[in-house]
Amino acid sequence: NAGVTQTPKFQVLKTGQSMTLQCAQDMNHEYMSWYRQDPGMGLRLIHYSVGAGITDQGEVPNGYNVSRSTTEDFPLRLLSAAPSQTSVYFCASRNPRDGYEKLFFGSGTQLSVL
């Protein structure tokens, strides 16, 4: 099993550019989520999904879009990148029947917006 795979690992954007951060899991997990991590802030929830076709906003959704057309994939789109979106992004997945001890994270995407 590959687990949770995020691409790219690093990305530099110019202000106003758009891009998509990819997240895929091969564990058939229904729950998937996106977090951002800023220094000293812990991880903050951006968007999440409880299954294919269902998404909802987290704590800091502004400037991001998501979709969940398949169970495996949960891409995060930056519509018009801003310097405030410079951060490390983590995708996570979980089977809702398992406890949070089985929350799996991807290896992260470090994004810089100039």
Added chain:
Amino acid sequence: RKEVEQDPGPFNVPEGATVAFNCTYSNSASQSFFWYRQDCRKEPKLLMSVYSSGNEDGRFTAQLNRASQYISLLIRDSKLSDSATYLCVVITVPNNAGNMLTFGGGTRLMVKP
């Protein structure tokens, strides 16, 4: 006030020392508690769950104090490999399915030879 607060550190300790971190949470309805470990530029990984009666895993001991709304992590006989950031995670009954986890900002530990 942040929902989950941690002293950011860094805690600089010599090898073999005992070190303890606290994490306070503001929501008294919080139900589950975890400690995660995060190495530099890596994803967080579960270190241990925190049970009401306290629990131990080798050199690591976690405790919960519901009355004072804090959890603690004690590391005995520190190793160089324990150097990392330790994240406190609190789970509260949500009004939706996804926004259950609240992360603290992390406490950085540096173990020196």
